Amino acid sequence: MAAALQFRNLTLGYDRHPAVHHLTGTVAAGALLAVIGPNGAGKSTLLKGIVGVLRPLDGAIEHAQVKKEDIAYLPQIAEIDRSFPITVYDLVAMGLWRRAGLFGGISRRQRDEIEKAISAVGLEGFEGRTIGTLSGGQMQRALFARLLLQDAHLILLDEPFTSLDAKTISDLLDLIHRWHGERRTILIVLHDLDLARAQFPETLLLARQAVAWGRTQDVLTAENLLKARQMCEAFDRHAEICETDAA
Protein backbone atom coordinates (compact mmCIF):
# COMPACT_ATOMS: atom_id res chain seq x y z
CA MET A 1 0.00 0.00 0.00
CA ALA A 2 1.27 3.48 -0.80
CA ALA A 3 2.58 5.53 2.10
CA ALA A 4 0.89 8.83 2.84
CA LEU A 5 3.47 9.82 5.42
CA GLN A 6 6.91 8.61 6.39
CA PHE A 7 8.78 9.58 9.52
CA ARG A 8 12.52 9.03 9.27
CA ASN A 9 14.30 9.24 12.58
CA LEU A 10 12.20 12.32 13.23
CA THR A 11 12.98 14.61 16.18
CA LEU A 12 10.77 17.62 16.84
CA GLY A 13 11.02 19.94 19.77
CA TYR A 14 11.29 23.33 21.36
CA ASP A 15 14.48 25.11 22.31
CA ARG A 16 16.54 21.99 21.47
CA HIS A 17 14.58 19.82 23.91
CA PRO A 18 12.97 17.00 21.97
CA ALA A 19 9.20 16.60 22.29
CA VAL A 20 9.12 13.87 19.67
CA HIS A 21 12.30 11.80 19.74
CA HIS A 22 13.69 9.55 16.98
CA LEU A 23 10.35 8.54 15.52
CA THR A 24 10.46 6.22 12.53
CA GLY A 25 7.47 4.73 10.78
CA THR A 26 4.99 4.81 7.95
CA VAL A 27 1.37 5.91 7.75
CA ALA A 28 -0.33 4.10 4.89
CA ALA A 29 -2.58 6.00 2.52
CA GLY A 30 -6.15 5.72 3.71
CA ALA A 31 -5.14 4.90 7.28
CA LEU A 32 -7.26 5.91 10.25
CA LEU A 33 -4.65 6.32 12.97
CA ALA A 34 -5.24 7.29 16.60
CA VAL A 35 -2.31 9.03 18.29
CA ILE A 36 -2.39 8.40 22.02
CA GLY A 37 -0.09 9.31 24.86
CA PRO A 38 0.15 11.12 28.20
CA ASN A 39 0.24 14.92 28.44
CA GLY A 40 3.51 16.24 27.08
CA ALA A 41 4.08 13.13 24.97
CA GLY A 42 4.52 15.15 21.79
CA LYS A 43 1.20 14.37 20.12
CA SER A 44 0.32 17.95 19.15
CA THR A 45 3.96 18.58 18.33
CA LEU A 46 3.89 15.69 15.87
CA LEU A 47 0.87 17.17 14.08
CA LYS A 48 2.48 20.61 13.96
CA GLY A 49 5.55 19.01 12.44
CA ILE A 50 3.51 17.29 9.74
CA VAL A 51 1.71 20.52 8.79
CA GLY A 52 5.02 22.33 8.68
CA VAL A 53 4.30 24.82 11.47
CA LEU A 54 7.30 23.36 13.30
CA ARG A 55 10.56 22.38 11.62
CA PRO A 56 12.30 19.10 12.57
CA LEU A 57 15.35 19.38 14.80
CA ASP A 58 16.58 16.22 13.15
CA GLY A 59 15.39 13.60 10.68
CA ALA A 60 12.57 14.17 8.22
CA ILE A 61 8.89 13.84 7.47
CA GLU A 62 8.14 12.75 3.94
CA HIS A 63 4.78 13.11 2.31
CA ALA A 64 5.64 12.58 -1.32
CA GLN A 65 2.12 11.54 -2.31
CA VAL A 66 0.43 14.41 -0.50
CA LYS A 67 1.07 18.01 -1.40
CA LYS A 68 1.39 20.52 1.41
CA GLU A 69 -1.83 22.22 0.38
CA ASP A 70 -3.57 18.88 0.59
CA ILE A 71 -3.22 18.65 4.36
CA ALA A 72 -6.06 19.83 6.58
CA TYR A 73 -5.28 20.59 10.19
CA LEU A 74 -7.64 21.07 13.11
CA PRO A 75 -5.76 22.75 15.97
CA GLN A 76 -6.80 22.41 19.58
CA ILE A 77 -9.77 24.66 20.15
CA ALA A 78 -7.93 26.65 22.83
CA GLU A 79 -5.58 28.02 20.18
CA ILE A 80 -8.37 29.91 18.44
CA ASP A 81 -9.32 33.45 19.47
CA ARG A 82 -13.04 33.05 19.93
CA SER A 83 -13.61 36.66 20.94
CA PHE A 84 -12.76 37.86 17.43
CA PRO A 85 -15.89 39.20 15.70
CA ILE A 86 -16.16 36.79 12.80
CA THR A 87 -19.28 34.91 11.74
CA VAL A 88 -19.68 31.14 11.51
CA TYR A 89 -20.16 31.52 7.77
CA ASP A 90 -16.86 33.36 7.30
CA LEU A 91 -15.00 30.93 9.55
CA VAL A 92 -16.26 27.97 7.54
CA ALA A 93 -15.59 29.75 4.25
CA MET A 94 -11.90 29.90 5.14
CA GLY A 95 -11.80 26.21 4.29
CA LEU A 96 -11.81 27.38 0.68
CA TRP A 97 -8.43 29.05 1.13
CA ARG A 98 -6.60 26.57 -1.07
CA ARG A 99 -8.97 27.36 -3.94
CA ALA A 100 -9.63 31.06 -3.29
CA GLY A 101 -6.25 32.10 -1.85
CA LEU A 102 -5.53 35.65 -0.81
CA PHE A 103 -7.71 37.46 -3.29
CA GLY A 104 -9.86 34.97 -5.17
CA GLY A 105 -13.60 35.48 -5.18
CA ILE A 106 -16.07 32.88 -3.98
CA SER A 107 -18.32 31.58 -6.72
CA ARG A 108 -22.00 30.77 -6.42
CA ARG A 109 -21.19 27.07 -6.49
CA GLN A 110 -18.73 27.50 -3.66
CA ARG A 111 -21.39 29.36 -1.69
CA ASP A 112 -23.57 26.30 -2.08
CA GLU A 113 -20.71 24.16 -0.84
CA ILE A 114 -20.32 26.36 2.23
CA GLU A 115 -24.00 26.06 3.01
CA LYS A 116 -23.89 22.31 2.50
CA ALA A 117 -20.92 21.97 4.83
CA ILE A 118 -22.66 24.03 7.49
CA SER A 119 -25.78 21.89 7.29
CA ALA A 120 -23.72 18.67 7.22
CA VAL A 121 -22.49 19.47 10.73
CA GLY A 122 -25.95 20.52 11.89
CA LEU A 123 -25.37 24.25 12.21
CA GLU A 124 -28.11 25.59 9.91
CA GLY A 125 -29.38 28.89 11.21
CA PHE A 126 -26.05 29.72 12.86
CA GLU A 127 -24.43 31.24 9.74
CA GLY A 128 -24.69 34.84 10.90
CA ARG A 129 -23.74 34.23 14.52
CA THR A 130 -20.30 35.34 15.67
CA ILE A 131 -18.09 32.54 16.94
CA GLY A 132 -17.97 34.04 20.42
CA THR A 133 -21.62 33.10 20.93
CA LEU A 134 -21.13 29.40 20.14
CA SER A 135 -20.84 26.64 22.71
CA GLY A 136 -17.78 24.40 22.69
CA GLY A 137 -19.58 21.70 20.73
CA GLN A 138 -21.01 24.14 18.18
CA MET A 139 -17.58 25.65 17.67
CA GLN A 140 -16.06 22.23 17.04
CA ARG A 141 -18.86 21.51 14.54
CA ALA A 142 -18.05 24.74 12.72
CA LEU A 143 -14.39 23.75 12.52
CA PHE A 144 -15.38 20.36 11.10
CA ALA A 145 -17.42 22.18 8.45
CA ARG A 146 -14.27 24.08 7.54
CA LEU A 147 -12.42 20.75 7.26
CA LEU A 148 -15.17 19.47 4.94
CA LEU A 149 -14.55 22.38 2.59
CA GLN A 150 -10.81 21.87 2.65
CA ASP A 151 -11.43 18.56 0.96
CA ALA A 152 -7.93 17.34 1.89
CA HIS A 153 -6.31 13.96 1.42
CA LEU A 154 -4.52 14.05 4.75
CA ILE A 155 -6.53 15.21 7.77
CA LEU A 156 -4.93 15.94 11.15
CA LEU A 157 -7.22 16.32 14.16
CA ASP A 158 -5.84 17.54 17.49
CA GLU A 159 -8.08 16.41 20.36
CA PRO A 160 -11.30 17.12 18.48
CA PHE A 161 -13.57 15.58 21.14
CA THR A 162 -12.36 17.37 24.25
CA SER A 163 -15.32 18.29 26.47
CA LEU A 164 -18.00 17.44 23.92
CA ASP A 165 -21.27 15.64 24.65
CA ALA A 166 -22.02 12.14 23.35
CA LYS A 167 -24.32 13.33 20.55
CA THR A 168 -21.76 15.74 19.13
CA ILE A 169 -18.97 13.17 19.38
CA SER A 170 -21.04 10.60 17.53
CA ASP A 171 -22.00 13.11 14.80
CA LEU A 172 -18.36 14.07 14.30
CA LEU A 173 -17.28 10.41 14.33
CA ASP A 174 -19.74 9.80 11.49
CA LEU A 175 -17.96 12.49 9.48
CA ILE A 176 -14.57 10.94 10.26
CA HIS A 177 -15.74 7.52 9.12
CA ARG A 178 -17.17 9.07 5.97
CA TRP A 179 -13.74 10.54 5.22
CA HIS A 180 -12.19 7.15 5.97
CA GLY A 181 -14.60 5.58 3.47
CA GLU A 182 -13.43 8.11 0.89
CA ARG A 183 -9.88 6.77 1.36
CA ARG A 184 -8.56 9.90 3.02
CA THR A 185 -5.71 9.50 5.53
CA ILE A 186 -6.62 10.61 9.04
CA LEU A 187 -4.47 11.15 12.15
CA ILE A 188 -6.39 11.89 15.31
CA VAL A 189 -4.98 12.81 18.71
CA LEU A 190 -7.07 11.28 21.49
CA HIS A 191 -7.15 10.78 25.24
CA ASP A 192 -10.10 8.41 25.42
CA LEU A 193 -8.74 4.85 25.24
CA ASP A 194 -12.17 3.22 25.01
CA LEU A 195 -13.05 5.44 22.07
CA ALA A 196 -9.79 4.48 20.36
CA ARG A 197 -10.47 0.77 20.90
CA ALA A 198 -14.02 1.06 19.59
CA GLN A 199 -13.51 3.35 16.62
CA PHE A 200 -9.95 3.39 15.35
CA PRO A 201 -8.23 0.35 13.84
CA GLU A 202 -4.65 1.58 14.18
CA THR A 203 -2.90 3.36 17.06
CA LEU A 204 0.42 5.04 17.68
CA LEU A 205 1.25 5.18 21.38
CA LEU A 206 3.61 8.09 21.82
CA ALA A 207 5.67 9.13 24.82
CA ARG A 208 8.18 11.31 23.05
CA GLN A 209 9.43 8.07 21.49
CA ALA A 210 7.07 5.60 19.91
CA VAL A 211 6.14 3.06 22.61
CA ALA A 212 4.12 0.94 20.21
CA TRP A 213 2.52 1.32 16.81
CA GLY A 214 0.13 -1.11 15.18
CA ARG A 215 -3.31 -2.62 15.58
CA THR A 216 -5.12 -0.79 18.36
CA GLN A 217 -5.81 -3.84 20.55
CA ASP A 218 -2.14 -4.87 20.37
CA VAL A 219 -0.91 -1.38 21.21
CA LEU A 220 -3.18 -0.38 24.08
CA THR A 221 -2.08 -3.02 26.57
CA ALA A 222 -1.63 -2.32 30.27
CA GLU A 223 2.09 -2.95 29.93
CA ASN A 224 2.55 -0.44 27.08
CA LEU A 225 0.49 2.23 28.84
CA LEU A 226 2.57 1.94 31.99
CA LYS A 227 5.73 2.23 29.92
CA ALA A 228 4.40 5.35 28.22
CA ARG A 229 3.65 7.03 31.54
CA GLN A 230 7.14 6.35 32.89
CA MET A 231 8.92 7.56 29.76
CA CYS A 232 7.20 10.91 29.81
CA GLU A 233 8.08 11.89 33.33
CA ALA A 234 11.80 12.03 32.60
CA PHE A 235 12.32 15.62 31.43
CA ASP A 236 15.78 16.93 32.24
CA ARG A 237 16.56 20.61 32.12
CA HIS A 238 20.27 19.87 31.99
CA ALA A 239 20.07 17.14 29.39
CA GLU A 240 23.21 16.29 27.46
CA ILE A 241 23.35 16.53 23.69
CA CYS A 242 21.68 13.44 22.26
CA GLU A 243 24.13 11.20 20.40
CA THR A 244 21.68 8.55 19.23
CA ASP A 245 22.00 7.87 15.52
CA ALA A 246 19.32 6.85 13.11
CA ALA A 247 17.50 3.85 14.52
Add this chain to the structure above:
Amino acid sequence: MYDFLISPFVEFEFMRRALVGAFALALGGAPVGVFLMLRRMSLTGDAMAHAILPGAAVGFLVSGLDLFAMTVGGIVAGFTVALGAGLVARLTELKEDASLAAFYLISLALGVLIVSLKGSNIDLLHVLFGSVLALDDATLVLIAAIATISLLTLAILWRPLVLECVDPNFLRSVSGAGAPTHLAFLALMVLNLVGAFHGLGTLLAVGLMMLPAAAARFWARDLTAMIVIAVAVAVVSGVVGLLVSYHLGAAAGPAIILVAGVLYAVSLVLGPVGGLRRHLVPGRHLEA
Protein backbone atom coordinates in the same frame (compact mmCIF):
# COMPACT_ATOMS: atom_id res chain seq x y z
CA MET B 1 -26.17 77.59 13.92
CA TYR B 2 -24.29 78.40 10.76
CA ASP B 3 -22.01 80.73 12.71
CA PHE B 4 -21.37 78.06 15.22
CA LEU B 5 -20.81 75.04 13.00
CA ILE B 6 -19.76 76.20 9.55
CA SER B 7 -18.30 79.67 9.56
CA PRO B 8 -15.12 78.85 11.51
CA PHE B 9 -14.16 76.55 8.66
CA VAL B 10 -15.30 78.97 5.94
CA GLU B 11 -13.49 81.95 7.39
CA PHE B 12 -10.17 80.45 8.43
CA GLU B 13 -7.87 78.46 6.25
CA PHE B 14 -6.00 76.92 9.18
CA MET B 15 -9.32 75.45 10.39
CA ARG B 16 -9.95 73.90 6.97
CA ARG B 17 -6.47 72.44 6.92
CA ALA B 18 -6.91 71.06 10.41
CA LEU B 19 -10.22 69.53 9.35
CA VAL B 20 -8.70 67.81 6.32
CA GLY B 21 -5.83 66.57 8.45
CA ALA B 22 -8.18 65.18 11.09
CA PHE B 23 -10.27 63.43 8.41
CA ALA B 24 -7.20 61.80 6.91
CA LEU B 25 -5.95 60.67 10.32
CA ALA B 26 -9.39 59.24 11.07
CA LEU B 27 -9.62 57.32 7.78
CA GLY B 28 -6.20 55.73 8.10
CA GLY B 29 -5.86 55.36 11.85
CA ALA B 30 -9.25 54.14 13.03
CA PRO B 31 -9.26 50.85 11.03
CA VAL B 32 -5.71 50.13 12.17
CA GLY B 33 -6.87 50.86 15.71
CA VAL B 34 -9.70 48.32 15.41
CA PHE B 35 -7.25 45.59 14.44
CA LEU B 36 -4.86 46.62 17.22
CA MET B 37 -7.69 46.33 19.72
CA LEU B 38 -8.84 42.94 18.41
CA ARG B 39 -5.28 41.62 18.51
CA ARG B 40 -5.01 42.82 22.13
CA MET B 41 -2.30 45.24 21.08
CA SER B 42 -3.93 48.48 22.28
CA LEU B 43 -1.09 49.27 24.62
CA THR B 44 1.44 48.28 21.99
CA GLY B 45 0.15 51.17 19.91
CA ASP B 46 0.59 53.54 22.83
CA ALA B 47 4.11 52.34 23.54
CA MET B 48 5.00 52.59 19.86
CA ALA B 49 3.78 56.17 19.74
CA HIS B 50 6.40 57.06 22.34
CA ALA B 51 9.02 55.02 20.57
CA ILE B 52 8.77 57.32 17.56
CA LEU B 53 9.87 60.33 19.59
CA PRO B 54 13.66 59.85 19.75
CA GLY B 55 13.80 59.31 15.98
CA ALA B 56 11.78 62.44 15.32
CA ALA B 57 13.89 64.27 17.90
CA VAL B 58 17.11 63.34 16.15
CA GLY B 59 15.56 64.66 12.94
CA PHE B 60 14.71 67.84 14.81
CA LEU B 61 18.24 68.10 16.19
CA VAL B 62 19.72 67.80 12.71
CA SER B 63 17.43 70.07 10.76
CA GLY B 64 14.95 71.76 13.08
CA LEU B 65 11.18 71.46 12.63
CA ASP B 66 11.63 69.87 9.24
CA LEU B 67 8.88 67.54 8.03
CA PHE B 68 11.07 65.17 6.07
CA ALA B 69 13.80 64.71 8.68
CA MET B 70 11.36 64.19 11.55
CA THR B 71 9.23 61.77 9.52
CA VAL B 72 12.14 59.62 8.43
CA GLY B 73 13.57 59.66 11.95
CA GLY B 74 10.22 58.66 13.40
CA ILE B 75 9.68 55.83 10.95
CA VAL B 76 13.17 54.43 11.52
CA ALA B 77 12.81 54.60 15.30
CA GLY B 78 9.32 53.07 15.15
CA PHE B 79 10.42 50.09 13.10
CA THR B 80 13.49 49.56 15.24
CA VAL B 81 11.49 49.41 18.44
CA ALA B 82 8.69 47.30 16.93
CA LEU B 83 11.15 44.71 15.68
CA GLY B 84 13.38 45.05 18.76
CA ALA B 85 10.57 44.45 21.23
CA GLY B 86 9.36 41.51 19.15
CA LEU B 87 12.85 40.01 19.08
CA VAL B 88 13.42 40.51 22.80
CA ALA B 89 10.10 38.81 23.52
CA ARG B 90 10.94 35.91 21.23
CA LEU B 91 14.56 35.38 22.28
CA THR B 92 14.38 36.03 26.02
CA GLU B 93 12.14 35.24 28.96
CA LEU B 94 10.78 38.81 29.08
CA LYS B 95 7.18 39.02 27.86
CA GLU B 96 6.34 41.41 25.05
CA ASP B 97 4.38 43.87 27.21
CA ALA B 98 7.25 44.22 29.67
CA SER B 99 9.84 44.69 26.93
CA LEU B 100 7.60 47.29 25.26
CA ALA B 101 7.22 49.17 28.55
CA ALA B 102 11.01 49.21 28.88
CA PHE B 103 11.46 50.42 25.31
CA TYR B 104 8.88 53.16 25.53
CA LEU B 105 10.14 54.63 28.80
CA ILE B 106 13.66 54.77 27.42
CA SER B 107 12.41 56.28 24.15
CA LEU B 108 10.28 58.96 25.78
CA ALA B 109 13.07 60.08 28.08
CA LEU B 110 15.61 60.02 25.28
CA GLY B 111 13.34 61.95 22.91
CA VAL B 112 12.51 64.71 25.39
CA LEU B 113 16.19 64.98 26.31
CA ILE B 114 17.24 65.36 22.68
CA VAL B 115 14.61 67.99 21.92
CA SER B 116 15.55 69.97 25.03
CA LEU B 117 19.19 70.05 23.90
CA LYS B 118 18.40 72.33 21.03
CA GLY B 119 14.81 73.47 21.15
CA SER B 120 12.70 75.71 23.35
CA ASN B 121 9.78 74.69 25.52
CA ILE B 122 7.49 75.63 22.65
CA ASP B 123 9.24 73.10 20.42
CA LEU B 124 8.85 70.51 23.16
CA LEU B 125 5.12 71.22 23.42
CA HIS B 126 4.87 70.94 19.66
CA VAL B 127 6.55 67.54 19.70
CA LEU B 128 4.58 66.20 22.64
CA PHE B 129 1.13 67.46 21.69
CA GLY B 130 1.38 68.23 17.99
CA SER B 131 0.12 71.23 16.10
CA VAL B 132 -3.04 70.30 14.29
CA LEU B 133 -3.81 73.99 13.68
CA ALA B 134 -0.51 74.58 11.89
CA LEU B 135 -0.49 71.88 9.22
CA ASP B 136 1.27 73.01 6.05
CA ASP B 137 0.76 71.59 2.56
CA ALA B 138 3.56 69.07 2.76
CA THR B 139 2.33 67.68 6.07
CA LEU B 140 -1.21 67.39 4.74
CA VAL B 141 0.03 65.51 1.69
CA LEU B 142 2.02 63.19 3.94
CA ILE B 143 -0.93 62.44 6.21
CA ALA B 144 -3.24 61.92 3.24
CA ALA B 145 -0.72 59.62 1.58
CA ILE B 146 -0.46 57.55 4.76
CA ALA B 147 -4.25 57.26 4.93
CA THR B 148 -4.37 56.12 1.30
CA ILE B 149 -1.63 53.55 1.80
CA SER B 150 -3.35 52.27 4.94
CA LEU B 151 -6.72 51.74 3.31
CA LEU B 152 -5.25 50.08 0.23
CA THR B 153 -2.99 47.81 2.28
CA LEU B 154 -5.81 46.81 4.59
CA ALA B 155 -7.98 45.97 1.59
CA ILE B 156 -5.24 43.74 0.19
CA LEU B 157 -4.31 42.11 3.49
CA TRP B 158 -7.85 41.78 4.81
CA ARG B 159 -8.25 38.04 4.47
CA PRO B 160 -4.90 36.90 5.93
CA LEU B 161 -5.02 39.60 8.60
CA VAL B 162 -8.42 38.46 9.87
CA LEU B 163 -7.36 34.82 9.75
CA GLU B 164 -4.11 35.58 11.52
CA CYS B 165 -6.10 37.10 14.36
CA VAL B 166 -8.64 34.27 14.67
CA ASP B 167 -6.64 31.14 13.98
CA PRO B 168 -2.94 31.72 13.28
CA ASN B 169 -2.11 28.01 13.24
CA PHE B 170 -4.67 27.38 10.52
CA LEU B 171 -3.24 30.22 8.43
CA ARG B 172 0.24 28.78 8.84
CA SER B 173 -1.04 25.38 7.74
CA VAL B 174 -2.56 26.68 4.50
CA SER B 175 -0.25 29.53 3.56
CA GLY B 176 2.99 31.32 4.31
CA ALA B 177 1.28 34.70 4.41
CA GLY B 178 1.18 34.94 8.21
CA ALA B 179 4.55 36.49 9.01
CA PRO B 180 4.60 38.99 6.10
CA THR B 181 1.06 40.02 7.02
CA HIS B 182 2.05 40.67 10.61
CA LEU B 183 5.05 42.72 9.52
CA ALA B 184 2.99 44.73 7.05
CA PHE B 185 0.47 45.42 9.78
CA LEU B 186 3.21 46.64 12.15
CA ALA B 187 4.46 48.86 9.34
CA LEU B 188 0.97 50.34 8.93
CA MET B 189 0.80 51.01 12.64
CA VAL B 190 4.13 52.85 12.60
CA LEU B 191 3.18 54.88 9.50
CA ASN B 192 -0.12 55.97 11.04
CA LEU B 193 1.54 56.88 14.29
CA VAL B 194 4.08 59.01 12.45
CA GLY B 195 1.25 60.75 10.58
CA ALA B 196 -0.65 61.29 13.81
CA PHE B 197 2.52 62.51 15.46
CA HIS B 198 2.55 65.56 13.21
CA GLY B 199 -1.04 66.42 14.02
CA LEU B 200 -1.46 65.30 17.61
CA GLY B 201 2.05 64.83 18.97
CA THR B 202 3.69 61.85 20.64
CA LEU B 203 1.47 61.68 23.66
CA LEU B 204 -1.88 61.82 21.85
CA ALA B 205 -1.03 60.16 18.53
CA VAL B 206 -2.79 56.91 19.42
CA GLY B 207 -5.89 58.78 20.54
CA LEU B 208 -7.63 58.83 17.16
CA MET B 209 -6.71 55.17 16.69
CA MET B 210 -7.70 53.55 19.97
CA LEU B 211 -10.60 55.60 21.37
CA PRO B 212 -12.81 55.28 18.26
CA ALA B 213 -11.97 51.57 18.05
CA ALA B 214 -12.86 51.00 21.68
CA ALA B 215 -16.09 52.97 21.24
CA ALA B 216 -17.05 50.99 18.12
CA ARG B 217 -16.68 47.70 20.02
CA PHE B 218 -19.84 48.61 21.97
CA TRP B 219 -21.99 49.17 18.89
CA ALA B 220 -21.19 46.33 16.49
CA ARG B 221 -20.59 42.59 16.59
CA ASP B 222 -19.36 42.47 13.02
CA LEU B 223 -15.84 43.48 12.02
CA THR B 224 -16.83 45.56 8.98
CA ALA B 225 -19.46 47.48 10.92
CA MET B 226 -16.97 48.01 13.72
CA ILE B 227 -14.48 49.62 11.36
CA VAL B 228 -17.12 51.87 9.74
CA ILE B 229 -18.29 53.03 13.16
CA ALA B 230 -14.73 53.60 14.35
CA VAL B 231 -14.00 55.81 11.34
CA ALA B 232 -17.25 57.70 11.91
CA VAL B 233 -16.43 58.28 15.58
CA ALA B 234 -12.96 59.53 14.63
CA VAL B 235 -14.34 61.90 11.98
CA VAL B 236 -16.96 63.31 14.35
CA SER B 237 -14.30 63.73 17.03
CA GLY B 238 -12.20 65.71 14.56
CA VAL B 239 -15.01 68.11 13.59
CA VAL B 240 -16.44 68.61 17.06
CA GLY B 241 -13.01 68.82 18.67
CA LEU B 242 -11.91 71.57 16.29
CA LEU B 243 -15.13 73.52 16.91
CA VAL B 244 -14.76 73.19 20.67
CA SER B 245 -11.19 74.37 20.49
CA TYR B 246 -12.18 77.30 18.25
CA HIS B 247 -15.05 78.53 20.39
CA LEU B 248 -13.36 77.99 23.75
CA GLY B 249 -9.92 79.04 22.57
CA ALA B 250 -8.55 75.71 23.86
CA ALA B 251 -5.74 73.55 22.48
CA ALA B 252 -7.01 71.69 19.41
CA GLY B 253 -5.29 68.30 19.71
CA PRO B 254 -6.42 67.56 23.26
CA ALA B 255 -9.92 68.86 22.38
CA ILE B 256 -10.21 66.32 19.53
CA ILE B 257 -9.04 63.46 21.73
CA LEU B 258 -11.35 64.54 24.56
CA VAL B 259 -14.36 64.51 22.25
CA ALA B 260 -13.35 61.00 21.19
CA GLY B 261 -13.10 60.21 24.90
CA VAL B 262 -16.62 61.49 25.51
CA LEU B 263 -17.93 59.40 22.60
CA TYR B 264 -16.15 56.41 24.10
CA ALA B 265 -17.74 57.02 27.50
CA VAL B 266 -21.20 57.38 25.93
CA SER B 267 -20.69 54.12 24.00
CA LEU B 268 -19.52 52.40 27.15
CA VAL B 269 -22.75 53.26 28.91
CA LEU B 270 -25.28 53.13 26.08
CA GLY B 271 -23.75 50.73 23.53
CA PRO B 272 -25.87 47.64 22.96
CA VAL B 273 -23.01 45.14 22.61
CA GLY B 274 -21.44 44.11 25.90
CA GLY B 275 -21.58 47.58 27.46
CA LEU B 276 -22.77 48.73 30.85
CA ARG B 277 -26.37 48.98 29.69
CA ARG B 278 -27.10 45.31 30.36
CA HIS B 279 -26.08 45.83 33.99
CA LEU B 280 -28.00 49.09 34.38
CA VAL B 281 -31.14 47.88 32.61
CA PRO B 282 -30.99 44.09 32.77
CA GLY B 283 -34.37 43.42 31.13
CA ARG B 284 -36.28 40.17 31.53
CA HIS B 285 -34.91 37.03 29.98
CA LEU B 286 -36.01 35.87 26.55
CA GLU B 287 -37.82 32.74 25.48
CA ALA B 288 -34.91 31.12 23.63
